[in-house]
Amino acid sequence: MTTWNANLYDQKHDFVSKFGGSLVDLLAPQKNERILDVGCGTGDLAHEIATHGAHIQGIDASHDMIIAAQQKYPDITFHTMDATALHITNQFEAVFSNAALHWMKQPDAVIKNIYSALKQGGRFVAEMGGHGNIASIVWALQKSMEDFKLPYIEEDFPWYFPTLEEYQSKLEAAGFTVEMISLYERPTPLQGEDGLRNWLVMFSNNLLQHLSDTEKEQIYSKCEQLLKPMFYQDHQWVADYCRLRFVAIKNNIHTTVISRPFHK
Structure with missing residues (x-):
């Protein structure tokens, strides 16, 4: 089970929500629509969606994240829930998810539950880590431990980074019509001199859970040493993110699937 530090997430990793802003534009939330945010974190994008007049609910498997979200946005309903345990039928016009689906290693169950939760014609708008995401960081972690x-x-290994073709086939197998899907590189700046270390502390906890604090420090330092020549420039760490972004529709009527590149 991945544990989360909600405070560190908000202080050092607010880029997650900032990059998700254009995903909210793609969602185009309408007044009075019922929308579910899956993997809502500390609630920033749920709040942004609510400003459009939509009725938003947020779920996240991390209780610490949900507590932080409730404190920040008391007018929004948040629940601690794993998406594999989501058993709702025909309730939402849209399901939204940013930077969360790649933490869910049972994708078929998650997609099935989201399909069920949507009303007929409802849309699933999401972005997640895709094939090649943080490949250099994963390599550095493996090399350091070796x-x-x-x-x-x-x-x-806490992540699931699918190819475009793999995830599209899973969406279609669940009954979705994939309206748009794109895998694209998105180099992501990390805050400050300790940007990579903070990233590792936040996100590699599960992978390093069997190590002592001293051993973890050795790994963090070795990763910095390995990655610095390529990924540290002008006092700034940049992570090699690859994102998979899509819009899928719950629609039993067969329509032609169009895959087109997404340009940020």
Whole structure:
């Protein structure tokens, strides 16, 4: 189970919500629409969606994230819930998700539950880590653990980064019509001199859970050393993000699937 530091997330990783802003534009929330934010984190994008007049609810598997979201946005309903445990039928005009689906390693169950939660004609608008996401960071983590002769446990790898074709086929198998899907590179600046270290502390906790604090520090330092030549420029770390963005419609009527590139 991945544990989250909601305070660190808000202080050092607000880029997650900032990059999600254009995804809200793609969602184009309408007044009085019922929308579910899956993996809502500390609620910033749910709040933005609410400003359009939509009735938004947020769910996240992290109770700490939900507590932070409730404190920040008391007028919005938030629930601690894993998307694999979402059992709702025909309730929402839209389901929205930003930077969360790649943490859910049972994608078929999640997609099925989201399909069920949508009303007929409802839309699933999301962005997640896709194939190639943080490939250099994953390489550095594996290489560091190998160099220190520390065990790398494959089952503890916390992410699911699918190819465009793989995820499109999963959406279609669940009954969705994929209106738009795109995999694109999005180099992502990390805040400050300790940007990479803060990223590793925040997001690699699951992968390094079997290590001591001293061993973790060794890994963080080694990753910085390995990645600095390529990913640290002008006092700024940049992570090699690849994002998968899509719009899928719950619609039993067969329509032609159009895949087109997304340009930010």
